Amino acid sequence: MQPAIDHFDADELVELAVVCAVASMLQRFAALTGPAVEPQVREFLARADLSADPLVLRYPVSDGPVSDGAVSAGGR
Numbered sequence: 001m002q003p004a005i006d007h008f009d010a011d012e013l014v015e016l017a018v019v020c021a022v023a024s025m026l027q028r029f030a031a032l033t034g035p036a037v038e039p040q041v042r043e044f045l046a047r048a049d050l051s052a053d054p055l056v057l058r059y060p061v062s063d064g065p066v067s068d069g070a071v072s073a074g075g076r
Helices: 002-007 010-033 039-047 054-058
Strands: none
């Protein structure tokens, strides 16, 4: 936090906090409402064998077994 305080004045810090809060609310709203995927995007995802399911995108599962409790490289 101190680097931000050193770099920005008080008004800029308030603006930064407001922008971050609005972006967070927009992200949550979009996640809840699940806006329709545009046809061009859906076609691209299908051609690339990618999923449009937000749960799959947010919580990807490895292809191999995870029986030994191993954590992927992006883990914790």
